[in-house]
Amino acid sequence: MPDLAQKRYVLGLTGGIACYKAAELLRRMQEQGAVVDVVMTEAATHFITPTTMQALSGRPVYLDAWDDRVPNSMAHINLTRGADAVLIAPASADFMARLAHGLADDLLSTLCLARGGCPLLLAPAMNREMWQHPATRRNVRQLEDDGVAILGPGSGDQACGEVGDGRMLEPAEILAELVAFAQPKLLAGRKVVVTAGPTCEKIDPVRVITNRSSGKTGYAIARAAREAGAQVVLVSGPTALPAPHGVRRVGVESAADMHAAVMASVPEADVFISVAAVADWRVVNASDSKLKKAGGGQPPELQFAPNPDILAEVAAMPGGPLCVGFAAETENLYEQAEAKRRRKGVPLLAGNLAQHAMNADDTALVLFDEHGHRDLPAMPKLQAARKLVEAIAAMLPGR
Numbered sequence: 001m002p003d004l005a006q007k008r009y010v011l012g013l014t015g016g017i018a019c020y021k022a023a024e025l026l027r028r029m030q031e032q033g034a035v036v037d038v039v040m041t042e043a044a045t046h047f048i049t050p051t052t053m054q055a056l057s058g059r060p061v062y063l064d065a066w067d068d069r070v071p072n073s074m075a076h077i078n079l080t081r082g083a084d085a086v087l088i089a090p091a092s093a094d095f096m097a098r099l100a101h102g103l104a105d106d107l108l109s110t111l112c113l114a115r116g117g118c119p120l121l122l123a124p125a126m127n128r129e130m131w132q133h134p135a136t137r138r139n140v141r142q143l144e145d146d147g148v149a150i151l152g153p154g155s156g157d158q159a160c161g162e163v164g165d166g167r168m169l170e171p172a173e174i175l176a177e178l179v180a181f182a183q184p185k186l187l188a189g190r191k192v193v194v195t196a197g198p199t200c201e202k203i204d205p206v207r208v209i210t211n212r213s214s215g216k217t218g219y220a221i222a223r224a225a226r227e228a229g230a231q232v233v234l235v236s237g238p239t240a241l242p243a244p245h246g247v248r249r250v251g252v253e254s255a256a257d258m259h260a261a262v263m264a265s266v267p268e269a270d271v272f273i274s275v276a277a278v279a280d281w282r283v284v285n286a287s288d289s290k291l292k293k294a295g296g297g298q299p300p301e302l303q304f305a306p307n308p309d310i311l312a313e314v315a316a317m318p319g320g321p322l323c324v325g326f327a328a329e330t331e332n333l334y335e336q337a338e339a340k341r342r343r344k345g346v347p348l349l350a351g352n353l354a355q356h357a358m359n360a361d362d363t364a365l366v367l368f369d370e371h372g373h374r375d376l377p378a379m380p381k382l383q384a385a386r387k388l389v390e391a392i393a394a395m396l397p398g399r
Helices: 019-031 050-057 093-100 107-113 128-132 134-145 171-182 216-227 255-268 310-315 333-344 381-395
Strands: 008-013 035-040 085-091 120-124 154-157 163-167 191-196 201-204 207-209 231-236 248-251 271-274 281-283 304-306 322-329 348-353 366-369 372-375
Touching (some): 008 019, 019 035, 019 085, 019 171, 035 050, 035 107, 085 093, 085 107, 085 171, 093 107, 093 120, 093 134, 128 134, 128 163, 171 216, 191 216, 201 281, 216 231, 216 271, 216 381, 231 255, 255 310, 271 310, 271 381, 310 322, 310 333, 322 333, 322 381, 333 348, 333 366, 333 372, 348 381
Parallel strands (some): 008 085, 085 120, 191 231, 191 271, 231 248, 271 322, 322 348
Antiparallel strands (some): 154 163, 201 207, 281 304, 348 366
16 A cells, blocks of 8 residues: 555645655655645745646646635635645745744645644745754744744755755655655664675676675665664665665775674664665785786685674673564575574564565565564565564664
8 A cells, every 4th residue: 555545635735946846755655645735825835836737736736715615615624634744845944934833825825823732844945045044043943943844955066056055845755755654763862773785795896796686675774764763773784775865874895894884873773674685794915907818717716704793792782782683594494584583592583584575665574582483475675674674663662
């Protein structure tokens, strides 16, 4: 089921060039199953037409507080009743200032004041100097104190030609925030460290020993933990995946690099989830120059040494984080995964069959703990990650 299925949102647009992004955001919200009512300020209509937003949403676009298409001409009341959230994207500096001071002189601002318990989310969009202005900073603090969620802003090139903070987040980032907002905050206030992807052990400057891990499961778990309210550090081997929005990614290559990054991050962590496919051995006689074929094409003689066992080391730390392991097996999953859980000394381990899960978008996890195991049905990896986060959160209060 799409993440926003059976949910209804009010999408508000205020004046700013970032209005062009609202069209894509609307489409992405609908692709996730949301029903969206669009409300625009008069200034917003100078950047994108109501006709465009109506064609995309398939629903009326509201501009006027006296719109008689709404019962009793009370759009400012009726549009938010039963809505899951009001999202203003873009939210201009002027509109944020009016909200902070409780002004209500058009449909959108009046709607925000009359929304009752409906959550309000703002995606700011303005010039970098406007964003940094003391008045804007005061308004942002006031809005946050009032329970308004501020999404972003991002940083980068701006329409005025300047560079800096103030860009509206991209539609995909706002959608990720919207989905995260709807998830239960099972890990609120927790710090989580996740490892993901493969490691690469150098043979020479152009050759490495690695594996087929895509990193999809680890990245999904990092996203699910962040959705659940955690502060997440993702220690990742080389992958083509973008870091989930709001997650701090630390890129590494070798197992030794991953070990160093993990040990620097876990002392303050509440949870450590070891998902990465870490190489068991490294090449101790790696060459600093490209190895050439010897006479007769004989392969070089490589010498190996074991890599650090990151999960076992973290699990053995006095007062360390709750540790969660992973086992990707090709046979005898139940026996080998449980044996690994006991060997590593971790309270929870997730196992799956590598031949079915590796590089795939779906997975069927089996969760192992001291009480036995629980089989989860095959599902998209993000959904499976959310199930794993539920299991982890259930273990935390008793620690």
